[in-house]
Amino acid sequence: MAPQTREQTDLARVFNEHPERRYIMFGGKGGLGKTTFSAATAYWLARQGHRVLVFSVDPQASLSDIFQQDIFGKGPVKIMENLWAQEIDADSHIKAYQAEIRQKILDMYGFSEVPEEIEHYIQAASAEPAMEESAIFDAVVDIVVAGDYDYYIYDLVPLGHALYYLSMAKVYDEWINKITKLREEMREYEQVSKVMKRQKLTEEDQILAELLDIKSRINASSRILTDKEKTAFFFVVVPEEMIIVDTRNAAELFSRFDVPTSGYVVNRVVPAELAEQNVPEYLKNRIAMQQRYLGEIRQTFGDEVLAYVPELERDITGLPAIERLADIMYGGASQR
């Protein structure tokens, strides 16, 4: 796995064997390197001539730091040829959404201002903690449905949030199905009464139309997350006991939500050769510990481990560092 490798790594092989997998996600506990891996993967794919969008669904996004450019809330920002990055600004998304709702109320009823009770509700609803996630969820639908890119790289939130995000899709879907059914039944009763009174049939049920639209948006998003053909989900692990245990549990949960796990990438591996050099005891112990857990990782995840990424001497920020990481992860292919 030396940076000079010109051969393709297993990770590159998985990408080359499955060009139909257009939605790429890196998941794992916080701080393990999901964002750097997302950026390096996006870079590698872009260098191969694919149009790539890497976007963050994390409210505390760090793509701006990695690309050393302020891209927060600015829509897709072009980083280099074929590569765009985007950080969704949930707050302004929510504000714009609220404004849209208010305007709709004013337009529909000719009010000059939104009634106090309604305004209170709008405010209270927006203060809900789930609001931010929902707003991002909704924004992601717009991004992926537009279909402007060959690859979409999701820089996912830490595992817990990702699970929430996934279960939300499932819950939303079931919920909307029930509500839609109720709404349809209501419409039947209304029609019965209208027919008996020989009144004109009702105009289209706008609430039902909204519900169906919400449903199709949620379905579009959750379909992608659970699409075995088009989606690849990679777990990021580091050789530490707690991380291995948590990742194993998460992988189990994810498979229960039908998320197709494509493999594992191990990060922060201290090169074992170092132990033979004159290094302090502290580092030797650390390397020994890592070797033990690397064995455990091999045992637990087996063939599904696609790459081992060494602990690098500095942070990955800026394109040259990203390129170097991409070389390590995917081999020399990024040199074209």
Add this chain to the structure above:
Amino acid sequence: MGTEQAQSPEPQPKRKRFLGAFGAARDVMYGMASHDMSRYAIRTRASMEHLFILITMGDLLGVPILPPYYSLRLLPYVVPQVSTWKRRMLRERDITDTLG
């Protein structure tokens, strides 16, 4: 004024009068045959409407039921019902509920 009033009741065109009579007959038939059924349908429709709002807008009453992000999208359509519905949900039941 007086003269105008004297002139105003113009003789209705025959066709309109016929339609009026027909309409009245139709209303009588409707009242005899299907008024009750229609009223039942409307009442069912109304209680389902309330049920619907309870499920979707329940957190207005402090019952968090649905993701608020999407309930906001429905809010504009239920603005007129919000006040009457709250009254209906929060008021005490009494004997008059069983009547009518």
